[in-house]
Amino acid sequence: MSLASFAWHCGATLAAPLLPAWLRLRQRRGKELAARLPERRGLGAARPPGPLLWLHAASIGETLSLLPVLDALTARAPALTILLTTGTVTSATLLDRRLSPALRSQVIHRFIPLDVPAWVASFLDAWRPDAAGLVESELWPNLIRAARARRIPLVLINGRLSARSAARWRLAPALGRELMAAFTLVLAQGPADAARFAALGAREVRAPGNLKEAAPPLPADPAALAALQAAIGPRPVVLGAATHPGEEAMLIAAHRLLAPEFPGLLTILAPRHPERGAALATEAGTLPTLRRSTGALPGPETAIYIADTLGELGLLYRLARLALVGGSLVPHGGQNPLEPARLGCPILLGPNTANFADIAARLLAAGGVRLVIPPEPGALAGAIRTVLSNPDHGRNLADAAAAAIAPAATLPDEVAKALLHLMPQARDEDRSTPDAH
The missing domain is CATH 3.40.50.2000 (Glycogen Phosphorylase B;)
Incomplete structure (x- = not known):
């Protein structure tokens, strides 16, 4: 564990007793839902049987970019359950409006737990995802470290790393390398993002394009x-x-x-x-x-x-x-x-x-x-x-x-294939293929 990661781990642990009051304050401001505050502490899991893919999108824009990927995933894997976490009330409202009846049967929404080690552990241990995809720049150290410790394959989807953000990461290079080492694959938005992720320490980086370009048109009543x-x-x-x-x-x-x-x-x-x-x-x-x-x-x-x-x-x-x-x-x-x-x-x-x-x-x-x-x-x-x-x-x-x-137009299906390739059945098939190594 890098020094920066250790500091973040300790700071989040020490802050944990104060965070419920902060969440209640956010709830009074309309930024949290009272009935769902336990989810922010990693509680409220209801894992169904069968394969489970966990995807996380921070807010509305990232959630919109995932909608075509959800369609592609469910078309390719009808038995798959998708746990989709977000961090804002507005994104939850968007999903409630935009998920089709078919998707509702395969997609479960929860709010992401705050990046407190104990809360992240509760979340991951209860849901036990087979693989996970984090969207754009959701690089939460405790969450990523905990997923790696549980050998959950991680993909960074539609990865975005601006020049300004890359400069900030250079102030904590060991933390950047530690986080990037947890990702099996980084799918960057473009060549510039891909180069920055590679410089940060990502092992396999591709730049297939920006998912936001493939999102469906915004609806209108x-x-x-x-x-x-x-x-x-x-x-x-x-x-x-x-x-x-x-x-x-x-x-x-x-x-x-x-x-x-x-x-x-x-x-x-x-x-x-x-x-x-x-x-x-x-x-x-x-x-x-x-x-x-x-x-x-x-x-x-x-x-x-x-x-x-x-x-x-x-x-x-x-x-x-x-x-x-x-x-x-x-x-x-x-x-x-x-x-x-x-x-x-x-x-x-x-x-x-x-x-x-x-x-x-x-x-x-x-x-x-x-x-x-x-x-x-x-x-x-x-x-x-x-x-x-x-x-x-x-x-x-x-x-x-x-x-x-x-x-x-074809990008959502490419992302879906990359995600499904990390699910247990696909990994088992790879290992059983003679030229897999």
Whole structure:
């Protein structure tokens, strides 16, 4: 055990008596479910008989990327049970909405235990997974060490390691090597991620592509879509999707600049954190503003419509003439530009796209996005003007983005095959094959 790993182990153990109070505080804030708090301590297991594959996704984006893999796994292994853990209430809500009846019979959801040695041990000893896949960058030292100690084969799925994160890992190289040694296989999002994982100490690294490119299009409730379409009519709609503080002000300023040129212009603000809806309504000032959380639909005079709700981006992308993908005009790193690409919505991006650097670069190279540089209201208004005044330009952007992500269609099945190859039956077959060694 490295010194850093030992320190983490001791720190988590010492913190354990305080964590239940912290969890209750999170529950009062809506970030935990009271009835399911025991799961965060590794309790509540109900392992069914037969093969069990454990997958872990941190939150909504990672969970969405797994949905096609779940379909591929259950198609290839009808007797398989999948234990899917996540760390947020919103991801649990998403699964409740998005799992098909067929998947519900094979997928069990639980919240991941906090990375306390005793709690992780309770979780693993009760569930006894045959193999496990952790998504993107979920490198919890106690969890990974405990899985390795129990000889559970581990795969890092859709692995992401930014240059900034890699630099931080260089401060604790022994811990990085220790964690990477636990993984049988790392499936990285791209060549740059793969190189960083290899430098960190991963034994076998492949770069098949980014699972987020293969996720299904975001859904939309047909009745809600029809109601909004009827309320908006032929008005031009600009969407700020998953926006962060500072971006809404730029969109509001751009709206003021463009409204005289585009009669009926409607700007929809969908903040990344919906609880900011009331503050954004105040920020809109004298512009006629409505909030979706109140149940209101935009009227003919509505200029700013604040979509302060969860799980409706699929609806909004279908309404918009173009969408600014949030987190890119401010130093956040950007939200997922693949969601509008899958729905044929022309994309605007600011310069801050570190969270999706490879995807943003590929979309830009294909002509599938329009950049807003510098990230200020005048440049934003200019980019919006170009798309709204030239429908062919918008269609070309959307078509190029769709073509750029099309090759990822087979990726979920590749990931499913790699995971199933680590299950006991596949390992036994490998050992019985004469040339297995």
